[in-house]
Amino acid sequence: MDLLHLLNQGLFWFFVVMTVVSAIVVVFSxxxxxxAFALLFTFFGVAALYLFLxxxxxxxxxxxxxxxxxxxxxxxxxxxTAKIYTMDIPQQTHQRYLALLPVVAMLGLxxxxxxTADWKTVTPAAEPTTKDLGQLLLTTYLVPFEVASVLLLAAxxxxxxxxxxxxxxxRD
Amino acid sequence: xxxxxxHYLVLxxxxxxxxxxxxxxxxxxxxxxxxxxxxxxxxxxxxxAFARHWGDVGGQIFVFFIIAVxxxxxxxxxxxxVVLFRHRETVNIDKVNLLxx
Amino acid sequence: MDLSRFNLITIATPLVLGAGVLLxxxxxxxxxxxxxxxAQLAALAVVLAAAAVCLATWNTGxxxxxxxxxxxxxxxxxxxxxxxxxxLVILAGPAYLERxxxxxGEYYSLVLVSVMGMAFMAAGTNLLVIFLGLETMSLALxxxxxxxxxxxxxxEASLKYLLLGSFxxxxxxxxxxxxxxxxxxxxxxxxxxxxxxxxxxxxGYMGAGVALLLIGLTFKMAVxxxxxxxxxxxxxxxxxxxxxxxxxxxxxxxxxxLRIFYAPAESxxxxxxxxxxxxAALTMTVGNLSALNQASIKRMLAYSSVAHxxxxxxxxLAGNELGAAGILFYLASYVFMNVxxxxxxxxxxxxxxxxxxxxxxAQLGFRRPLLAAMMSxxxxxxxxxxxxxxxxxxxYVFTAAVQAGYVWLVVIAVLNSAVSVFYYLRVMVxxxxxxxxxLKDVDRIPATFAAVAACALMVILLGLIPGSVxxxxxxxxxxxx
Numbered sequence: 061m062d063l064l065h066l067l068n069q070g071l072f073w074f075f076v077v078m079t080v081v082s083a084i085v086v087v088f089s090x091x092x093x094x095x096a097f098a099l100l101f102t103f104f105g106v107a108a109l110y111l112f113l114x115x116x117x118x119x120x121x122x123x124x125x126x127x128x129x130x131x132x133x134x135x136x137x138x139x140x141t142a143k144i145y146t147m148d149i150p151q152q153t154h155q156r157y158l159a160l161l162p163v164v165a166m167l168g169l170x171x172x173x174x175x176t177a178d179w180k181t182v183t184p185a186a187e188p189t190t191k192d193l194g195q196l197l198l199t200t201y202l203v204p205f206e207v208a209s210v211l212l213l214a215a216x217x218x219x220x221x222x223x224x225x226x227x228x229x230x231r232d
Numbered sequence: 233x234x235x236x237x238x239h240y241l242v243l244x245x246x247x248x249x250x251x252x253x254x255x256x257x258x259x260x261x262x263x264x265x266x267x268x269x270x271x272x273x274x275x276x277x278x279x280x281a282f283a284r285h286w287g288d289v290g291g292q293i294f295v296f297f298i299i300a301v302x303x304x305x306x307x308x309x310x311x312x313x314v315v316l317f318r319h320r321e322t323v324n325i326d327k328v329n330l331l332x333x
Numbered sequence: 334m335d336l337s338r339f340n341l342i343t344i345a346t347p348l349v350l351g352a353g354v355l356l357x358x359x360x361x362x363x364x365x366x367x368x369x370x371x372a373q374l375a376a377l378a379v380v381l382a383a384a385a386v387c388l389a390t391w392n393t394g395x396x397x398x399x400x401x402x403x404x405x406x407x408x409x410x411x412x413x414x415x416x417x418x419x420x421l422v423i424l425a426g427p428a429y430l431e432r433x434x435x436x437x438g439e440y441y442s443l444v445l446v447s448v449m450g451m452a453f454m455a456a457g458t459n460l461l462v463i464f465l466g467l468e469t470m471s472l473a474l475x476x477x478x479x480x481x482x483x484x485x486x487x488x489e490a491s492l493k494y495l496l497l498g499s500f501x502x503x504x505x506x507x508x509x510x511x512x513x514x515x516x517x518x519x520x521x522x523x524x525x526x527x528x529x530x531x532x533x534x535x536x537g538y539m540g541a542g543v544a545l546l547l548i549g550l551t552f553k554m555a556v557x558x559x560x561x562x563x564x565x566x567x568x569x570x571x572x573x574x575x576x577x578x579x580x581x582x583x584x585x586x587x588x589x590x591l592r593i594f595y596a597p598a599e600s601x602x603x604x605x606x607x608x609x610x611x612x613a614a615l616t617m618t619v620g621n622l623s624a625l626n627q628a629s630i631k632r633m634l635a636y637s638s639v640a641h642x643x644x645x646x647x648x649x650l651a652g653n654e655l656g657a658a659g660i661l662f663y664l665a666s667y668v669f670m671n672v673x674x675x676x677x678x679x680x681x682x683x684x685x686x687x688x689x690x691x692x693x694x695a696q697l698g699f700r701r702p703l704l705a706a707m708m709s710x711x712x713x714x715x716x717x718x719x720x721x722x723x724x725x726x727x728x729y730v731f732t733a734a735v736q737a738g739y740v741w742l743v744v745i746a747v748l749n750s751a752v753s754v755f756y757y758l759r760v761m762v763x764x765x766x767x768x769x770x771x772l773k774d775v776d777r778i779p780a781t782f783a784a785v786a787a788c789a790l791m792v793i794l795l796g797l798i799p800g801s802v803x804x805x806x807x808x809x810x811x812x813x814x
Contacts, residue, residue: 087254170245215304218476271503
């Protein structure tokens with residue numbers, strides 16, 4: 061039991077450190093491609109933490125959608141705009157330290173709220189949630205589910221409209 | 233030491249703040265996007281942690297929708313960036329000169 | 334399974350719109366290239382059908398779909414506002430789109446998607462539905478803002494709107510997460526019940542949660558200090574889209590704010606009042622002062638819409654029935670004035686898309702007296718001159734604020750209205766007094782002219798029967814669960 065517990069703890073802290081460090085790399089790296097690849101580790105770290113929280117289905121979705129979809133898109137974006145590497149572009153702003161002020165303030169506010177709240181630790185037995193999620197999506201959350209489908213349709217129409225070159229309109 | 237809800241929430245707050253810092257300090261549109269994704273991930277983590285705390289799947293459902301929204305935003309956003317790049321060959325917000333922050 | 338829980342009447346209007354999106358896309362596909370007229374007609378038919386459904390189901394659907402949506406009079410009232418705006422921009426749009434060679438069928442489907450999102454923002458009784466409605470609306474607007482890919486400023490407006498909009502969404506959902514963490518639900522009834530019963534409403538995560546929710550919503554309303562995107566985006570976006578963006582989404586954001594905060598406003602107490610007081614005072618002052626020296630009519634109208642968000646906040650701050658009903662009336666008149674003014678702005682623009690100079694209006698009073706008269710109606714309405722609709726909107730909202738004891742804030746608002754006279758009247762002075770600058774004549778576009786005339790008529794009509802419209806608005810507010 062103790063060994064297992066220790067392993068559990070070790071893994072947890074491993075993923076926490078991985079998530080935070082890679083997030084810092086994403087934000088402060090000077091090369092866009094490093095940021096994009098660091099994002100991969102953040103997404104995986106968060107997915108692993110979902111498993112600790114007994115959200116197995118979400119962990120799978122996180123890997124599929126964030127890593128498989130969003131990250132791929134971002135890397136595509138980096139490649140499609142690749143010429144920026146050869147240009148000398150300053151990537152830092154001048155008010156960098158000023159901008160960190162609200163960030164620190166917010167972190168302080170959030171952490172304060174956290175430690176003043178009185179939390180009971182409830183740990184219900186971890187069971188796979190996929191079945192519940194599926195049932196809820198088609199009953200209680202039917203309306204949001206349908207709205208989301210229209211939202212994705214709008215994204216589809218919009219992305220195609222924007223990315224299609226104007227001249228093609230005459231050609232087809 | 234027992235891993236409690238607070239651990240996850242501090243992590244979520246930290247991740248969110250890193251994302252906000254990225255949006256405020258960086259000027260590369262793609263990095264700003266990545267930073268916004270960090271913020272969304274932080275929110276998702278908070279939701280899942282709260283869902284665990286309440287023993288309620290509703291929080292996980294919310295995460296499901298946030299992921300869908302984030303994917304849609306990125307798809308449209310990168311389409312815009314590509315169009316912009318086609319004209320200007322820059323993704324640096326400061327070079328986007330007509331409209332300043 | 335108990336199917337009575339799925340009461341389709343509650344979401345009948347957005348349902349028609351959702352089906353309409355598919356219909357418009359299909360019609361556009363079948364009608365071949367270079368002919369967008371069928372798509373436009375289909376979109377107009379969809380909007381009319383949705384309006385008919387909205388009127389037929391007025392206040393008949395209660396809370397349904399497991400407490401996710403409510404088809405009450407409040408939702409119906411806002412749906413009618415959104416549909417009116419959609420009808421006007423679809424009717425007026427083609428001439429502008431043709432002029433800029435960007436007449437694509439997606440314009441119509443995206444406007445309809447956006448309105449569907451707004452309908453869910455007004456009908457949602459769960460933060461999840463409101464969030465998804467907001468995102469559906471915004472996503473369509475991001476694309477519409479960049480609808481002219483050949484123009485740099487349109488692309489930039491689109492990118493800026495999307496980046497800042499997603500940033501604000503991050504705050505909004507974190508706020509929702511914290512509210513969920515505190516009460517274990519995103520249901521609005523639970524939210525207000527919790528706040529009513531809590532000794533300290535801001536204990537635990539609720540303080541930060543409500544604050545972050547407010548940041549997310551005020552961004553969409555373009556309230557100072559989260560307004561800075563709006564002049565640039567309205568300026569860079571195609572002007573038909575600016576007309577749409579400055580009217581309908583603002584109304585939708587206020588609908589969502591009323592849904593979330595109208596019932597629990599009283600329990601939120603002093604900190605809430607102080608923050609809203611400062612936001613309202615700042616928003617109207619900054620908006621009006623910035624509008625004073627704008628040479629571009631689009632930027633002037635953008636700052637004026639910031640100022641109007643400030644006046645509208647008074648109604649939320651008042652927190653009483655007259656305040657909420659006043660907001661409904663105010664928005665119902667405001668959307669027509671704004672859509673009308675933006676439409677006239679692009680009709681008289683004769684120097685190309687890059688320059689929307691106030692000088693374009695020179696001599697309009699003599700060349701196109703009717704158009705100039707209608708523009709005057711919009712400007713006087715935005716000032717709030719009786720007996721136009723704008724006057725009664727301000728009157729109701731300000732009266733509600735006085736009743737709630739915010740006399741000083743109302744004094745600030747009245748002073749601000751006095752300041753706004755300068756820049757609104759300047760347009761009229763230019764129209765009737767400035768000498769001819771040898772500009773090209775304004776095109777005669779019957780459909781667009783009809784849309785502008787409809788706006789002017791509504792501004793006058795709402796001013797003639799303000800009492801009965803206010804009664805409908807009151808009933809709508811009272812019908813909220």
